[in-house]
Amino acid sequence: MLLGMYEQEVLQELTKLSRGYDTFIDVGAADGYYAVGTLLSEQFHSCICFETDFRGQEAIRSLAELNKVYKRIDIFGQANSGFLSLLSSTGFDLKRGGVFLFDIEGAEYSLLKDNVLQTLRTSSMIIELHDSSDDPGSNNAQLIDRAGRYFDHHVITCGARDPNSFPELADWTDDDRWLLCSESRAGLMKWLVLTPTAVHLN
Numbered sequence: 001m002l003l004g005m006y007e008q009e010v011l012q013e014l015t016k017l018s019r020g021y022d023t024f025i026d027v028g029a030a031d032g033y034y035a036v037g038t039l040l041s042e043q044f045h046s047c048i049c050f051e052t053d054f055r056g057q058e059a060i061r062s063l064a065e066l067n068k069v070y071k072r073i074d075i076f077g078q079a080n081s082g083f084l085s086l087l088s089s090t091g092f093d094l095k096r097g098g099v100f101l102f103d104i105e106g107a108e109y110s111l112l113k114d115n116v117l118q119t120l121r122t123s124s125m126i127i128e129l130h131d132s133s134d135d136p137g138s139n140n141a142q143l144i145d146r147a148g149r150y151f152d153h154h155v156i157t158c159g160a161r162d163p164n165s166f167p168e169l170a171d172w173t174d175d176d177r178w179l180l181c182s183e184s185r186a187g188l189m190k191w192l193v194l195t196p197t198a199v200h201l202n
Helices: 008-017 033-040 054-066 083-089 114-119 139-147 174-180
Strands: 023-027 046-050 073-076 099-102 124-129 151-157 190-196
Touching: 008 033, 008 099, 008 124, 008 151, 008 190, 023 033, 033 046, 033 054, 033 073, 046 083, 054 073, 114 139, 124 139, 139 151, 139 190
Parallel strands: 023 046, 023 099, 046 073, 099 124
Antiparallel strands: 124 190, 151 190
16 A cells, blocks of 8 residues: 555546546545545545445544544445435535446445446446346446446456565565565456436537
């Protein structure tokens, strides 16, 4: 995380997608790594977080206060069927949209129903895919099919890392440098990236 290698593909997509949007919505915000980081780097003006774990919510608050961005962040609990209303309550403009990052351990498949995707059709999204299967009828295939009605889409996967490029690690052993790249995943991670199709921008 400190060196920018953690989920660096997501970081790169966020940088590209942030252009033209003011608000970042982090659904499954964990400890606030992305939420506070994107505010601190001025990629977004404001952030809305959803995090079920109370300890995670406290960690986000503490991190936001430490980095002096607390006034620009809203923190809610679980994202459920009423989360669009909570978004609106913050002043977020559903029609203008924002950039969403979804990482809620598989609950994305039930949350992102057709009506939600249609409402958020002017937004861009990065969705962590927790189903290992892409076969017809799988959660991944069904989500991509629904999203394809309103968004252009592509899938990104975890790519290469080069721990040898960091002078901070020059005195580390080979084993330790390469272990630093590990995110301890059970398999190859994939994320679905959605951007609005031109026909749905109006």
